[in-house]
Structure formats: structure tokens, C-alpha cells
Amino acid sequence: MENLTDQSEQGRVRGATVDYLLHRVRQGILQGLYAPGQRLIEADLTREFGVSRGPLREALHRLAADNLLEIVPNRGAIVRRLSMREMLELFSIRIALECLAVQEGTANLSDQAIRARFETDIQPIWLPEQRVPSGDYIAENKAFHDAIIRASGNETLAVVTNQLQLPLLMFQLSKKLTIANIAASLNEHRSIAQAMLDGDATAAETRMRQHLERARSIAFEMPSQVFRAEPKS
Template sequence: MTALPADDTGAASADLTLRIRDALLGGEFAPHQRLIEADLSERFGATRAAVRTALLNLANEGLVERLPNRGARVRAITVDEAVEIVEVRMGLESLCARKAAENVAAEDIAELRVLRAGIEDAVGRGDLFEYSRLNQDMDRRIRELSGHATATQLLERLRAQSARHQFRLAFQPGRAAQSAPEHIAIIDAVIAKDADAAEAATRAHLEGIVTVLRTLG
């Protein structure tokens, strides 16, 4: 691949941050794995300067840790840290669900109903990869509907840090059958424009995640 020109470093590093983040969250790099600038430059077709900036951005997000005189490596999030992250998410996601229920419009409701049907179908077929993808779509859509920019920014960073544990949870035996009704309850509350129910359903779902996470410790 051809490296991007040096004068495009700002735009390149922003795009590269997203691409490396996606690779990290997709499990393409293992916890504690060294992230070599030269290797990343070749893999992603970017300049070393863009790679360096992207790694600094990801370090600020808590996904990468910088090692003195040794470059960078993938930061491993412990189960205890993952639990703390979910506990913080609980307040933010409950707020977003409440706001989404208050803001939802007719066209949004139609989209949420399609999403709801997709979740039920994926679980019924045992397609856990599709179910996981749809859950991410649901979370993203509720954040968007909330219109709460600050909560959304904070959640995107927190979710990125705990994504690896979330991925593990999604494939725990029986987990989908338990979590699907929780997700559907959140969607139904938002569709009904019931802010209290949306907030309560979101909190109950995340409390369940904390309980399951503790079993992984």
C-alpha cells in the first residue's frame, strides 16, 4: 500500500486512529502485544508520523499504553476495571435511554422496530455474530436519539475500553437468550416513549452485565 503524503498527517492520523481502534476492538491484536510503528505503517499504508499520532490518540482513550523507550503495546483491561467501566456506563446509558424515549420520532420508531425484529431473528437462529452487531447498532442508535453529545463522547471511549470483555460475554453459553429480552425491553420502552421504563430497563441490563463479568474474574 502507498503511504499518505506527510502533509496529510492530521487527516491521516484521524482516519488511522479509527482503523487501528477497529482492529483492536475486533481482537486483531492481543492484550500486551507490542505495536511496532514500522509494522503498522506498512499494514495500514500510512506514514510513521500518522501512526505515532494515532497511537497517542489511542493511549489517551486507554486502549494503548506507551512504554518508556519501548514504543507502545495493547493495554489489557482487567475484569475489575471492566466492572468499574460498566458501572460508570450505567448512569450515562440510562440517561441516553431516557433522552431517546423523550426525543424519538415516528421514523425512528419504524427503524427501531426493524432492529428489534433483527435481534429476535439473530437469537432465534443462534447467529451470535449478527446478534452482537445488532446490539452495537442499537446502542449507537439510542445514543444518537438521545442528542446528548457529552454522554455520547464519554460512552464511546468507555465502551471502547471494555469492548474485549463485552465480546467475550456475547459468546458465553446462554448469554444471548438472557440479554436479548433485556435489549428488547429497552427498545420497547423507547418506542413507547416511556422515559422511566427506558432508564430502568437500561440500568437492569447493565447490572446484569456486571454480575456476569464478576464470574469471569
């Protein structure tokens, strides 16, 4: 009986360690600490987090199942890098989903509690400071889009949108981020938000579509080596 108790406790400890590693490595990827295409060295991570290789490998395989990592034979875990086709397809899906979110979110802003939460969530977009290409801007960008999804009240939409890994996509595009196109993006955020607050769902949807289509067009200007090669048929 004592052995079973010990094994159960060891299982809980291991599970907590795996969950901790999942959170830390996922945040590292989504915050840009680990870049698309970067190999994650197990020895470095075990030393950094003070853990053994077993829980780390389990966490890395679970992140691979979430499409944040790729497990490559003889190379180990590599932060997933999108191909040009994958990136364009993700943008097409995002456009459809976020236009829906804008429509539903705008309708829901007639509820004062939802409106107050939305205004609080998007408050950073009104700050006048100039943004520069950085992880901070990518986090601000994600927070704005998340605020619209939250205002929609559509929980399934939130789950599906989260699976698209917006920050991962944005970090791969980060080589094309400039102060000028960040400023343009911020102005578009403000325009979308104002249309929603004004109750104009048609204008908000049009502006969201234009915003994401402009972001998608940036991919066409990027050098091919930024993208993962398409598998040969």
C-alpha cells in the same frame, strides 16, 4: 515561496496519513482485530499499511491519548486492558448514563421521525438467528446501545458515552461470552426496546439497569489474569 508550498503540501499529506492510520488502528481495536493486552509491532503495522514510522507513531500516541492504547517504555504500544476496578467503575457510569438515555429516548419516540429512525437502527435485534461469540455480535450490541443514545437526542451524552469505549470493554469480557448469555442479552435488548416503543420509560429504565448490572456481574466471574494489575500504592 516554493519551499513553503512544498512544506505545506507535505504537511497535508502527513496529516492525511495520520488520520488514515488513526481510523484503521482504531477500527482494528474496536472490531477485535487487536485484542486487549496485545502489543502492536511497528514494523508489522508499517508493512501492513505501507507507511513510514513517523506518521504511525503519531497516530499511536493520539490513540493512547484516547485511552485505547498504552505506550510502555521498551515495549511500545499495547492495546489497553482494563483493571477489575476500572471495569466495574465504567459499568457504574454506563448504568447511570444509559438509564438517562432510555428516559430521554422514550420521550422522544413520540416524534415520528425519531421513532422511525430508532426502529430502523434496532431492526437487527428482532432477527431470529442464533448469535455466537464474535466481533459481529459485539458490533450488533454496540449498535443497539448507540441507537438509544441517538434517540435521546442528547449530543453531550453521546460524546461522553463514546469515551467509555464500550467495544473495548466488551472484548475484554468476550472470554465469558457464551451462546446462552448472548441469547439472554438479546432478549433483554428486545425487552428494553419494546418498553421504549410502548412509551413506558419506567419499565425501559428498569430493564436497562438490570441488563447492565447482569453484564457487570460477569466481570466478577472472570479470572484475575484477564485484567490489568492495579498499580501498587
